[in-house]
Amino acid sequence: MKKIKLLLVEDEIVLAGVVKETLEAHGFQISLAENGVQGWEQYLSFRPDICVIDIMMPKKDGISLVKDIRAVDEQTPVIFLTAKSETQDVIKGLQTGADDYMKKPFSMEELMLRIRTLLKRTQPNTTPSPAKTNTGIYLLGSYTFDHNRQELRHEKEQVRLSLREADILKMLAERPNVTTHRKNILLELWGDDNFFNARNMDVYISKIRKYLQHDPSVQLINVRGLGYKLVY
Known part of the structure; x- marks a missing residue:
């Protein structure tokens, strides 16, 4: 089975290592970037199925990175990670084009759940329920x-x-x-x-x-x- 490709852009080295190791153990193929500049380069070369991106990063912040991604790709799901919880940060992140938003600290179980929920709606090998005949x-x-x-x-x-x-x-x-x-x-x-x-x-x-x-x-x-x- 083809591995799901996930781009992780996170400048906190310890957190990034834990997330990467956990997701790899669950069968994901991970590309890790430490800032938004690296994130953009890896997005172009790696072509991920889903992105998990921190907002506050050096060189290029997560919101700027997602704006660049959305300019060329409106489909790939994006989950923002941030230590901030103010309503305006949530609104700004979602208006940029993110599909979900998680506040640090978070559990890996919750992150896995959100990733899989978004992937169910984008992966072509997801089998539709036979009871659903609606064209959408x-x-x-x-x-x-x-x-x-x-x-x-x-x-x-x-x-x-x-x-x-x-x-x-x-x-x-x-x-x-x-x-x-x-x-x-x-x-x-x-x-x-x-x-x-x-x-x-x-x-x-x-x-x-x-x-x-x-x-x-x-x-x-x-x-x-x-x-x-x-x-x-």
Whole structure:
């Protein structure tokens, strides 16, 4: 079986060594970079299936690196690592194009779970459930949402969604006019409903709501104390 190629960009040598050793033990092929400049060089030569990137690094920070990656590659999943926990850092990281965000310190079990969750949505050898015959295309008012392509189209405008955005919108689109509980979304997509993951989800929900603002008949409603409802 082909090994999953993971680019790890982390300037903390001890942490990087632990993550690299653990992931290699689980069958991953790891390319390790110590700063954003090396990270960009290794991204171009290594062509990873997924990236795990620290935000605060010398020479070139993680956000700048991901901006460069997203300029040429909108598909490869990216997980940010950071010691910061302020909301603005989360928002900035996600707006750059990251698919997930983890605060240090973290457990390797949680990192492994998040990596595998993202890979399930990008690896072509993932076997779909036989019960799911949906083409992955949803008509939301005047929008066309293609989950497989991670695209939301409205007339001549097309928005490229991140993996998280596409997966959240899919969960809501499959249950129109019905409240989907926050906890269910968090457990399904993140595997944990802790506070930090909930704040991440709120960022994605806000971005999705902005994408849908061109058609007033399509509304992403916050059902206070419960979750979210997509009405169209």
